[in-house]
Amino acid sequence: MNRPVSFDADQVRRDFPILHQDVNGHPLVYLDNAATTQKPEAVIQAIVDYYRNDNSNVHRGAHTLADRATEKFESARAKVATLINAAEPRQVIWTRGTSESINLVASSWGRSQLKAGDRILVSAMEHHSNIVPWQMVAAEKGATVEAIPVDDSGTLDLDALCSMLDDRVRMVACGHVSNALGTINPVEDIVRLAHSVGALCLIDGAQAISHWAVDVQALDCDFYVFSAHKMFGPTGLGVLYGKVEILDAMPPYQGGGEMIETVSFEGTTYNQLPYKFEAGTPDIAGVIGFGAAVDYLQAIDRDAAARHEQDLLEYAEQRARETPGIKLIGTAARKTSVMSFLLEGTHPHDVGMLLDQQGVAVRTGNHCAQPIMDQFCIPGTVRASFSFYNTRADVDRLFEALDKARQFLL
Template structure:
């Protein structure tokens, strides 16, 4: 990248946006915090924090079950959040939005419910080799129960999924293709629309793990035509403990309940039970009401910013970070696919990622180290893990400059001492 290109900045006002996130304005080990661990969890704007406080101060009540004012207010906000999420991802109707505890539970729900009713011995489930453990293990569990197999879709050394190999793997025994929209470990943006098309042409369903995509890009599930799309609130500026399962209504209607308990029933007797309609059939027990309402506030926040400018700002950050890190000797980038978002993974020759991460933390720079719950791709690449800096629209070039300064000091301490 040319010096002139590096000097170019987008029109997005990240400094103004940062004012909305109170946690960013603190010191860690006596240094101003630089938060570059957004792939693990994003920080929360004041509006989301306030939504949680307001619920517990003013509206705390169970939903759907009370005839009093607090219950009515809580239920209205709870269901408004469902409508907001449906609109955000362009679901056909709000009942296609199921509340869960996170991406992991959403995938477990589909694997257990759809898998128990649809899989038979000899069936195949294809999962990309770069997946998070949450999009591998649930499929292995249900496959073991049903006599099916889980097979990896090859990924090359740059972190690019091999579409030709996927096409060759697809046959009439493949029942599900599961793939991440964006890799949490490498930042690869997968061609999910094409993956869905190929799966459907072979008669298979397709689940997309969107946990890493929701904060970086717009998602239109009808345009993708995916059968299931899953994500977590905490990775898109909402609270922890809340997740979303989008599923096509016809598929969800045909699937048996995942758990039994309150809310998911229409009537119960010892002679038998009739289950509730969508979406409540899959929402047993009292949910995280405050968290769901706060997710609604996070959606409002996202809808209130210029997403095009934010995406351009993030692309600029990734390009700038890659260029700056490449200036350092002894750096190896891990994951260099043509299409990436939000993540820069790398290694420093002669060091262990954990040691580097600890030294960066002492300088106020927060990154993630390890295999990032993506051990199969790390094993394929022959490495124990990486140093992962992950970006969001509230990050700045100054944050990246601080990262590079901290890396220089860490390298001097670990390698050149």
């Protein structure tokens, strides 16, 4: 296999302190990036600097610390808006993660807009976070949640989606990339088809945005959601992007400080975007750390990084096909950075445990995507997921560890 245009992953690795350690007596090979990515020193330092020098609440204080914290907090919002090409920073709503972003839309938009007989379409390969919130609001409003079929390769059936669309469909929700299979969904087509019947479209970008540039205006999606921790930022922080006219029409998701304009016992008026949806003291340190993560991403050659990641995936899948007893799960033509597989005659959890004993960190289980695992009639998979700080040497270590695991288990 030919290598892509050079990307110096070894140089990048120096920015991530956690990667330079031994686990169970072996150098760490971290291949669980779809669960969470590691954090560069710049992100860690930004969080430390906030607590050491600027710790204060935002927007409310009449002193220098509050001013500095607020400036960094809102600067991070502007950076994220630029990253995804949102028209305005006020379209970037801070949440606790992708899950809360979807819950916000399902609760606020869904409760105010859905009625009995309405339909919500989600792909069969979705993460539970893009299924359960819709089921909860649908049960309350008398709507239905229906699965868009996925074939045995893990490819979404666009023809089936077309046949499912009618004027009762109010929302189409779909992942940009499957966390369980690595499938890249044709989200541009999905958005267009949803809009053709007057439905809105929410794209779960949690597994996409760390791998390539996302342009929400070009996609024309109504909502785009993702988590900071999957793109080299802190845990406990997420983003909801939405079109202004839709967000303006949605009622607040939670009540409390910051989301109000005026409060009296006769009635309350609500703040403008984005603050209408940001009740209470936010994760200020997390937001500032996320701003540093965005700076880090913007400073690297993302096209070269994406080519490097694609090379790793193709190299890993080639090695898997050459290794007796390995069955790949998810073989769509368009994939990124996720290799899910089974080792014949073993349980994924046993394989994961033996890999960990050799310093190789992977994920095992259903990856919060139980419906697609049920479709394949399997309990789960072993999932190796790659980032730009991984190398071909990491892939080689994975397969060396798998060989030893197979000898132990079989």
